[in-house]
Amino acid sequence: MALLPIHAAFEHYRTSVHPLPTHHISLELALGAVLAESPTARVALPRFTQSAVDGYAVRAADGMAARLLVGTSAAGQPAAVSVGPGQAVRILTGGAIPDGADAVAMQEVVDRHDDRIVLREPVRLGNAIRHEGEELTIGTVIAEAGQRINAGLVAALAMAGVGSVEVRRRPRIAVLVTGDEVVRVGEPLLPGQVYDANGPLLRAWFVEHGYGEPVVAYVRDDEAALEDAMSAALDSADLVITSGGVSVGDRDFVPLVADRLGVRKVFWKVAQKPGKPLWFGMREGKALLGMPGNPAAVLVCLAVHARAVLGLLEGETGTQPAWRTGVLASAVPADAQRDRLVRMRLDVTNSTAVLHLLPHQESHMLSNLASAHALAWLRASDSAFAAGDTVPWIEI
Numbered sequence: 001m002a003l004l005p006i007h008a009a010f011e012h013y014r015t016s017v018h019p020l021p022t023h024h025i026s027l028e029l030a031l032g033a034v035l036a037e038s039p040t041a042r043v044a045l046p047r048f049t050q051s052a053v054d055g056y057a058v059r060a061a062d063g064m065a066a067r068l069l070v071g072t073s074a075a076g077q078p079a080a081v082s083v084g085p086g087q088a089v090r091i092l093t094g095g096a097i098p099d100g101a102d103a104v105a106m107q108e109v110v111d112r113h114d115d116r117i118v119l120r121e122p123v124r125l126g127n128a129i130r131h132e133g134e135e136l137t138i139g140t141v142i143a144e145a146g147q148r149i150n151a152g153l154v155a156a157l158a159m160a161g162v163g164s165v166e167v168r169r170r171p172r173i174a175v176l177v178t179g180d181e182v183v184r185v186g187e188p189l190l191p192g193q194v195y196d197a198n199g200p201l202l203r204a205w206f207v208e209h210g211y212g213e214p215v216v217a218y219v220r221d222d223e224a225a226l227e228d229a230m231s232a233a234l235d236s237a238d239l240v241i242t243s244g245g246v247s248v249g250d251r252d253f254v255p256l257v258a259d260r261l262g263v264r265k266v267f268w269k270v271a272q273k274p275g276k277p278l279w280f281g282m283r284e285g286k287a288l289l290g291m292p293g294n295p296a297a298v299l300v301c302l303a304v305h306a307r308a309v310l311g312l313l314e315g316e317t318g319t320q321p322a323w324r325t326g327v328l329a330s331a332v333p334a335d336a337q338r339d340r341l342v343r344m345r346l347d348v349t350n351s352t353a354v355l356h357l358l359p360h361q362e363s364h365m366l367s368n369l370a371s372a373h374a375l376a377w378l379r380a381s382d383s384a385f386a387a388g389d390t391v392p393w394i395e396i
């Protein structure tokens with residue numbers, strides 16, 4: 001069977017995966033969710049005309065003449081007075097500019113004697129004043145629907161008076177780690193068994209990416225056991241991920257059981273290395289990604305494929321993952337049939353992202369994940385990539 005090109009897998013996700021329902025939540029709970037509306041400023045920013053510095057609010061036209069202090073304006077405590085000719089108000093950063101004042105003299109250029117001040121240099125009209133609404137007026141769109149909420153956006157929304165937002169519900173994730181040979185670290189290892197890397201990897205990846213703890217179940221290489229576990233996972237989750245049992249071996253039951261449970265196969269086997277046997281299907285809006293057992297293949301399938309599916313489930317704008325470009329530090333062999341997704345160390349030299357090939361790239365090898373920052377996408381080719389070639393990459 002012909003292998004599906006990676007870009008064709010992305011196209012299948014776009015046509016098969018639809019956004020989850022929306023709900024309205026408090027801003028405190030919104031970090032990491034994707035906006036389903038375009039929130040607008042409820043207050044202007046700055047909210048009122050205020051001082052950018054600690055100093056004295058004055059009338060610029062008074063020039064260098066001595067001024068009489070008539071009050072104080074601190075942040076949160078506006079002055080009750082206005083500034084007339086020959087007068088000034090002590091003002092602190094963030095304090096409201098009192099009526100009559102049209103400039104602020106920084107205290108470093110002012111000599112103060114009790115309630116009198118003298119400027120050592122002239123002050124420009126409007127000096128050190130932040131004007132009401134100069135950044136945003138009421139009603140300005142702060143962020144567009146489809147944008148994922150990060151810490152900066154939480155701050156921008158809060159300051160603009162937006163205390164709750166309409167977002168897509170976060171996807172619920174279920175993970176099935178299959179394999180009779182898989183034993184959890186800490187347990188005794190019998191002959192032929194291996195410690196489980198995929199359970200910890202999948203759990204950590206979803207937590208790291210803000211989805212919280214997935215439900216993780218361990219399943220023997222047994223059709224009936226897999227059917228029970230997959231059925232429960234499909235009932236409870238929006239995205240089900242399996243690891244192992246998806247190739248052509250006698251105990252590779254994932255495609256068979258998924259089909260039996262009514263999951264519509266969209267594709268099986270992608271022209272990528274690692275991760276070739278990746279299986280993708282949908283059942284009533286729920287997505288199932290059957291990932292191979294090799295841990296490096298799981299990482300690649302998470303970073304490239306699960307990321308794409310999650311972005312679509314959450315209605316995120318733009319194509320995910322977001323590829324950037326960098327240059328190869330050294331020559332890298334290509335694969336003639338499959339695109340390679342290569343674990344790289346990344347650094348920035350002369351303002352350019354430079355990708356350094358790490359050793360141990362086989363799909364059963366994962367020790368290089370200790371120093372890998374990036375996954376480079378090297379298209380299938382008969383000839384090797386050369387040092388200096390520009391290639392797409394994503395963070396991992």
Ligand SMILES: Nc1nc2c(c(=O)[nH]1)N[C@H]1C(S)=C(S)[C@@H](COP(=O)(O)OP(=O)(O)OC[C@H]3O[C@@H](n4cnc5c(N)ncnc54)[C@H](O)[C@@H]3O)O[C@H]1N2
Pocket residue numbers: 177178179181182194195196197198199243244245246247248249252274275276277291292293294295297363364
């Ligand atoms: N005749 C063919 N054989 C294989 C093909 C093929 O096209 N024809 N494809 C190979 C490729 S490529 C891959 S990738 C693997 C994927 O196989 P499965 O998805 O069925 O995965 P398993 O056989 O269950 O496991 C593969 C490997 O990974 C180890 N493993 C499994 N789970 C874990 C875990 N949780 N933690 C650590 N290691 C795990 C498992 O012991 C195996 O060594 O198929 C090739 N075969």
Ligand code: MOO
Pocket residue numbers: 272273274275276277292294297363364
């Ligand atoms: O696709 Mo497999 O992960 O190359 O060994």
